[in-house]
Amino acid sequence: MDHYFKDQxxxxxxxxxxxxxxxxxTILFIYxxxxxxxxxxxxxxxxxxxxxxxxxxxxxxxxxxxTILAGLILYLYRLDRKISRLEKDADQ
Amino acid sequence: MPVPKLPLLQETIRNxxxxxxMWFAMMILFTISVVNAIKYLRTFDLKxxxxxxxxxxxxxxxxxxxxxxxxxxASYTWADPNKPATESFSTIARDPKLIGAAIALLVYFAxxxxxxxxxxxxxxxxxxxxxNIFAYAILFPSIWILPRILPSLHPGNEDNPALDVxxxxxxxxxxxxxxxxxxxxxxxxxxxxxxxRFSILKExxxxx
Numbered sequence: 001m002d003h004y005f006k007d008q009x010x011x012x013x014x015x016x017x018x019x020x021x022x023x024x025x026t027i028l029f030i031y032x033x034x035x036x037x038x039x040x041x042x043x044x045x046x047x048x049x050x051x052x053x054x055x056x057x058x059x060x061x062x063x064x065x066x067t068i069l070a071g072l073i074l075y076l077y078r079l080d081r082k083i084s085r086l087e088k089d090a091d092q
Numbered sequence: 093m094p095v096p097k098l099p100l101l102q103e104t105i106r107n108x109x110x111x112x113x114m115w116f117a118m119m120i121l122f123t124i125s126v127v128n129a130i131k132y133l134r135t136f137d138l139k140x141x142x143x144x145x146x147x148x149x150x151x152x153x154x155x156x157x158x159x160x161x162x163x164x165x166a167s168y169t170w171a172d173p174n175k176p177a178t179e180s181f182s183t184i185a186r187d188p189k190l191i192g193a194a195i196a197l198l199v200y201f202a203x204x205x206x207x208x209x210x211x212x213x214x215x216x217x218x219x220x221x222x223x224n225i226f227a228y229a230i231l232f233p234s235i236w237i238l239p240r241i242l243p244s245l246h247p248g249n250e251d252n253p254a255l256d257v258x259x260x261x262x263x264x265x266x267x268x269x270x271x272x273x274x275x276x277x278x279x280x281x282x283x284x285x286x287x288x289r290f291s292i293l294k295e296x297x298x299x300x
Binding site for chain 1: 102107168169287294296
């Protein structure tokens with residue numbers, strides 16, 4: 001058994017992938033954004049004439065529009081990054 | 093554009109153009125997805141499988157946005173402003189429409205997990221095509237039928253119909269609402285075609 005390398009396993013270290021860390025960060029960012037949105041929608045306490053309920057609750061509509069815009073823009077941004085990655089691969 | 097003046101809803105009735113349109117767009121995108129799944133199962137052309145997957149993903153995106161906008165809307169209309177939001181939350185979260193929509197979305201999440209967990213192209217396409225039909229079938233009881241039978245705060249019940257002519261939707265709102273549905277759906281279709289073009293290109297590069 002001379003050809004058996006004892007330390008073979010040690011060479012098998014996991015490489016840190018930069019894009020992996022980046023995408024993890026992006027996912028965390030999206031998650032925290034959504035979390036803040038949830039808490040934004042449910043502010044506690046007595047909320048009779050706060051800002052969201054003023055002017056006939058028009059700010060609720062604005063919050064809803066902002067949510068949709070933010071969601072679609074985040075999604076399109078991710079798609080854009082995927083396409084640029086493909087372009088980079090195509091150049092090589 | 094003038095809107096009907098209703099207590100409680102007030103200006104938030106304008107959310108009809110956003111929140112409701114999200115669900116309409118989701119429904120249409122899921123329908124296109126299941127049509128492509130059936131087309132794949134008839135022809136075994138992998139092109140249709142790619143179409144089916146991406147339409148489902150965009151449908152899920154619109155579903156999540158519909159859910160998120162719904163939470164915001166409900167917080168200012170269903171929740172009792174005199175109580176802490178956590179107390180109202182337990183009654184709102186029990187609403188059958190919310191649970192039904194959550195089930196429908198989870199079934200579609202499972203579709204993606206099932207799909208992306210397989211490596212063999214043909215097997216993946218065939219199984220996910222069949223699952224897509226099943227997911228579409230479960231969509232109807234969970235978001236269209238069950239919430240209508242059970243008592244719900246959400247409009248769309250027997251004594252609280254959605255898109256009612258007499259009560260909440262008048263002609264001027266319909267003028268905005270139907271084009272908005274078409275517009276949001278076309279936006280979804282456009283995003284999907286971008287994704288389809290992207291993945292067909294990727295597929296071609298992989299096979300070269």
